[in-house]
Amino acid sequence: MGPFKNLVDDGIELRRSAFECLYNLVEHCLDRVSFHEFAENVEKGLNDVHDIKQLAYLTLIRLTETCPHQIAQHSDAIADTMKVHLLSKPKQNAVKIDNDKQDEMKRMVVRTLVAMKGMQTHERLPKVNELFELVTKDFAPVLAEVKADGSV
Numbered sequence: 001m002g003p004f005k006n007l008v009d010d011g012i013e014l015r016r017s018a019f020e021c022l023y024n025l026v027e028h029c030l031d032r033v034s035f036h037e038f039a040e041n042v043e044k045g046l047n048d049v050h051d052i053k054q055l056a057y058l059t060l061i062r063l064t065e066t067c068p069h070q071i072a073q074h075s076d077a078i079a080d081t082m083k084v085h086l087l088s089k090p091k092q093n094a095v096k097i098d099n100d101k102q103d104e105m106k107r108m109v110v111r112t113l114v115a116m117k118g119m120q121t122h123e124r125l126p127k128v129n130e131l132f133e134l135v136t137k138d139f140a141p142v143l144a145e146v147k148a149d150g151s152v
Contacts, residue, residue, distance in 0.1 A: 009049065012049060012051070012052075015045075015048065015052055016051055016052060016055065019045050019052055019055035019056060019059070020055060022038070022041065022042060022045075022055075022059055023055055023058055023059045023062065025038070026059060026062045026063055026066055027062065027066070030066065030067065035067070035070045039063075039070070039071065039073075039074045040074075042056050042059050042060060042063070043056075043074065043077055043078060043081065045059070046078070046081045046082075046085075047081065050101050050104075050105065053085070053105060053108070054104075054105075054108055057108045057109070057111070057112045058108075060078065060112050060115070060116075061111060061112055061115045064112075064115040064116050064118065064119050065115070068119035068120055068121055069120075069121060071116075071119070072119065072121040072124070072125060075116065075125045075127065075128050076125075076127045078116075079116075079125070079127035079128050079130075079131050080127065082109045082112065082113060082131060083131055083134070085105055085106070085109050086106055086109045086110075086131070086134075086135070086139065088102070088105075090102045106139065106142055107142055107145065107146060110135055110139060110142050110143055110146045111146050113128065113131060113132055113135060114143075114146060114147065116128050117129075117132050
């Protein structure tokens, strides 16, 4: 009604289920899938809607713990996407829920970045290190909140 447009995403539930399956695959049978294809699909999730992005970031955090050397090969593309999410600004006419989602996404990016920084291979990941320097300089309160939370 009126000048409003309401976009309906019919595939969100199916994608959410698929990313929940990816999240569970990391722990139970990652050795039975092609890691390269798996990582590419997780990267695609980073460019989806908010809920899917969260699941993709949670999957990345779990991947940094279980197979850091394999995820390090995909770290440049992941770091580029993380930087975009971190530096994105809410729209001028954004409502409180949109601002909250934006803040939550920044915390999720920082959590993932801290997990990637904790990998044994982190010193060989220049884009991750560069992004971490940006976070320590410009997003110090978010970083302190994530570290105090202790969830990583």
